[in-house]
Amino acid sequence: xxxxxxxxxxxxxxxTILFVVLMALLIAIADRKASDYLVLxxxxxxxxxxxxxxxxxxxxxxxxxxxxxxxxxxxGAYTSVLLTLPxxxxxxxxxxxxxxxxxxxxxxxxxxxVLIAGLVSAGFGYLVAAPSLRLIxxxxxxxxxxxxxxxxxxxxxxxxxxxxALGLKGIPPYTNLYWSWGWALITVxxxxxxxNSSYGRALKAxxxxxxAAKAMxxxxxxxxxxxxxxxxxxxxxxxxxxxHLITTIDPKSFTFxxxxxxxxxxxxxxxxxxxxxxxxxAIYTVxxxxxxxxxxxxxxxxxxxxxxxxxxxxxxxxxxxxxxLFWQRGIMGRNELSWDLVASSFSKFKRGGKR
Amino acid sequence: MxxxxxxxxxxxxxxxxxxxxLIAIGYTMVYGILRxxxxxxxxxxxxxxxxxFYGVTLFMLPWWVSxxxxxxFTAFLGALIERIAYRPLRNAPRIxxxxxxxxxxxxxxxxxxxVFGGRAKSFNPQTxxxxxxxxxxxxLGNVRIRLLTLITLSVVAISLLLLVWIVxxxxxxxxxxxxxxxxxxxxxxxxxxxxxxxxxFMIGSFLAAIGGILWAMTYPQVYPYTxxxxxxKAFISAVVGGIGSIQGAMLGGFILGVxxxxxxxxxxxxxxxxxxxxxxxxxxxxxxxxxxxxxxxxSEKV
Numbered sequence: 001x002x003x004x005x006x007x008x009x010x011x012x013x014x015x016t017i018l019f020v021v022l023m024a025l026l027i028a029i030a031d032r033k034a035s036d037y038l039v040l041x042x043x044x045x046x047x048x049x050x051x052x053x054x055x056x057x058x059x060x061x062x063x064x065x066x067x068x069x070x071x072x073x074x075x076g077a078y079t080s081v082l083l084t085l086p087x088x089x090x091x092x093x094x095x096x097x098x099x100x101x102x103x104x105x106x107x108x109x110x111x112x113x114v115l116i117a118g119l120v121s122a123g124f125g126y127l128v129a130a131p132s133l134r135l136i137x138x139x140x141x142x143x144x145x146x147x148x149x150x151x152x153x154x155x156x157x158x159x160x161x162x163x164x165a166l167g168l169k170g171i172p173p174y175t176n177l178y179w180s181w182g183w184a185l186i187t188v189x190x191x192x193x194x195x196n197s198s199y200g201r202a203l204k205a206x207x208x209x210x211x212a213a214k215a216m217x218x219x220x221x222x223x224x225x226x227x228x229x230x231x232x233x234x235x236x237x238x239x240x241x242x243x244h245l246i247t248t249i250d251p252k253s254f255t256f257x258x259x260x261x262x263x264x265x266x267x268x269x270x271x272x273x274x275x276x277x278x279x280x281x282a283i284y285t286v287x288x289x290x291x292x293x294x295x296x297x298x299x300x301x302x303x304x305x306x307x308x309x310x311x312x313x314x315x316x317x318x319x320x321x322x323x324x325l326f327w328q329r330g331i332m333g334r335n336e337l338s339w340d341l342v343a344s345s346f347s348k349f350k351r352g353g354k355r
Numbered sequence: 356m357x358x359x360x361x362x363x364x365x366x367x368x369x370x371x372x373x374x375x376x377l378i379a380i381g382y383t384m385v386y387g388i389l390r391x392x393x394x395x396x397x398x399x400x401x402x403x404x405x406x407x408f409y410g411v412t413l414f415m416l417p418w419w420v421s422x423x424x425x426x427x428f429t430a431f432l433g434a435l436i437e438r439i440a441y442r443p444l445r446n447a448p449r450i451x452x453x454x455x456x457x458x459x460x461x462x463x464x465x466x467x468x469x470v471f472g473g474r475a476k477s478f479n480p481q482t483x484x485x486x487x488x489x490x491x492x493x494x495l496g497n498v499r500i501r502l503l504t505l506i507t508l509s510v511v512a513i514s515l516l517l518l519v520w521i522v523x524x525x526x527x528x529x530x531x532x533x534x535x536x537x538x539x540x541x542x543x544x545x546x547x548x549x550x551x552x553x554x555x556f557m558i559g560s561f562l563a564a565i566g567g568i569l570w571a572m573t574y575p576q577v578y579p580y581t582x583x584x585x586x587x588k589a590f591i592s593a594v595v596g597g598i599g600s601i602q603g604a605m606l607g608g609f610i611l612g613v614x615x616x617x618x619x620x621x622x623x624x625x626x627x628x629x630x631x632x633x634x635x636x637x638x639x640x641x642x643x644x645x646x647x648x649x650x651x652x653x654s655e656k657v
Contacts, residue, residue, distance in 0.1 A: 131638070132638070138386075138390075143641055146633075146634035146637050147634065149631075150631045150635075153634075311469055313465040313468075314465045324458060325440070325444065
């Protein structure tokens with residue numbers, strides 16, 4: 001490897017601003033011109049970025065192996081839907097048992113609902129983190145997995161709050177490209193500034209060696225709780241955005257499979273790399289759409305391939321296993337995509353690969 | 356509750372607990388040796404049921420031949436998974452192995468959906484998978500017990516005794532116990548560690564297969580996700596009992612089975628939360644005794 005070319009701070013700031021403006025322009029164009037399908041995919045990418053970056057903060061950067069992300073997504077989704085669902089729709093939906101008091105009178109706009117969803121999810125994150133972070137390693141993974149599944153079981157049975165297994169329909173489709181990408185930007189900026197602060201260095205120290213970190217005077221427990229709570233907040237926000245995109249939710253949407261999908265994005269991008277999570281989320285979302293081909297019939301030369309439903313999930317799981325066997329670092333490893341890296345790879349490219 | 360009802364529930368509880376124990380042993384043995392949570396274990400359980408089902412309905416084998424063949428095929432499948440997916444990662448970071456295990460589980464579920472179909476298949480005497488007299492009800496005083504429950508209890512007992520014999524009275528068992536303490540030293544003693552680890556996966560899958568077939572007879576259907584919930588609960592049993600300890604897995608299995616059935620029997624109104632009981636027990640035990648009931652406290656090395 002040659003030297004990494006250093007750009008001045010000013011150049012980088014200008015480049016960053018230009019990049020954000022360009023993205024905003026692209027989103028504005030997509031919002032007007034793109035087909036519904038493309039808009040849906042772009043929304044999903046943004047929401048998956050929120051999910052992946054928040055899980056990466058917990059799993060990759062702090063090194064807490066949490067498998068309960070789907071539970072927090074569920075809390076965010078249900079909280080926001082209970083707040084935004086029109087009152088008539090609520091009366092129509094709750095057939096088995098009526099909805100309990102404060103919710104059956106409330107109908108809030110989207111932004112406060114999303115914020116409250118994030119806060120409620122963060123609150124649950126705090127409640128969960130405080131006891132379960134006393135555990136380490138695999139025990140923690142199982143405890144969080146259990147908690148995530150418990151949240152789903154409760155959602156399945158608390159008829160007077162979540163409408164049980166019937167789920168909720170007719171959710172107003174508030175999520176658009178501005179909301180989803182706006183929140184994705186907020187998530188990335190928040191997590192990135194957290195990681196680059198002294199807190200972030202403490203979190204990485206805990207990941208590398210919690211005992212040594214403790215010896216250096218870092219309060220391991222409170223840092224881990226903080227990371228978990230921030231992660232749960234954004235999981236809740238993402239859940240709220242997701243619910244208002246797909247407009248129907250039921251407890252089955254929040255099984256362990258959901259956590260698993262997000263884990264794939266994070267691992268694909270590189271555990272511990274925020275830019276990796278963004279790339280992972282985008283590739284996973286788009287890749288899943290491309291793999292749809294496998295589920296519809298097509299013809300290669302003279303071989304007729306009958307579409308097999310469910311085939312793309314098979315391919316996906318094989319990909320994950322292969323990825324883990326041969327390419328554990330993922331796309332970015334623990335590195336971050338920076339303007340320096342882009343500039344140096346660009347100049348390498350210009351030199352025609354002589355190095 | 357009348358006394359006879361209580362006895363009836365208790366017998367059912369023990370047969371469920373026994374099935375959990377059978378699956379939990381596979382988790383605990385693998386964890387004891389490799390420090391790996393074998394997420395695919397629950398799906399191995401599902402495949403055993405599918406093998407048994409297709410042995411009868413597709414290959415027209417008599418039910419007992421089909422069951423035995425299915426159990427051996429499943430044992431082989433367990434070893435195969437270890438060979439392909441886990442052995443290359445023996446020296447990799449633990450988190451990579453864990454994610455791979457989740458990937459294998461996901462693969463087995465989706466592969467089953469594609470190959471066997473997503474719709475549930477009924478596993479009952481009408482499809483001929485096991486004889487109808489298994490469902491006969493025996494009357495002992497006021498207590499009514501299905502023959503199947505008694506069969507389950509005795510098969511569980513025999514399997515557990517067989518396992519204890521293998522682990523504590525044979526050379527392979529001795530090697531397994533040695534490996535779980537220290538792999539490099541055991542290698543120096545002339546033990547082929549890789550082969551012993553394969554045996555461990557085989558034995559674990561063998562027991563899971565027995566558990567799976569017993570489970571399918573009691574809850575008479577099979578679909579690609581059958582093994583997920585019992586697998587998770589069995590894993591919780593292993594953790595509750597103290598993961599790495601075989602006696603702990605048995606104890607944990609029975610604790611979970613008995614509390615699940617008894618709590619639902621005593622408070623029918625919370626029957627919907629049945630699946631959450633296991634997690635509640637798990638979290639409680641982990642907080643009180645983080646290494647499980649019979650688990651050994653390992654001091655953190657700096």
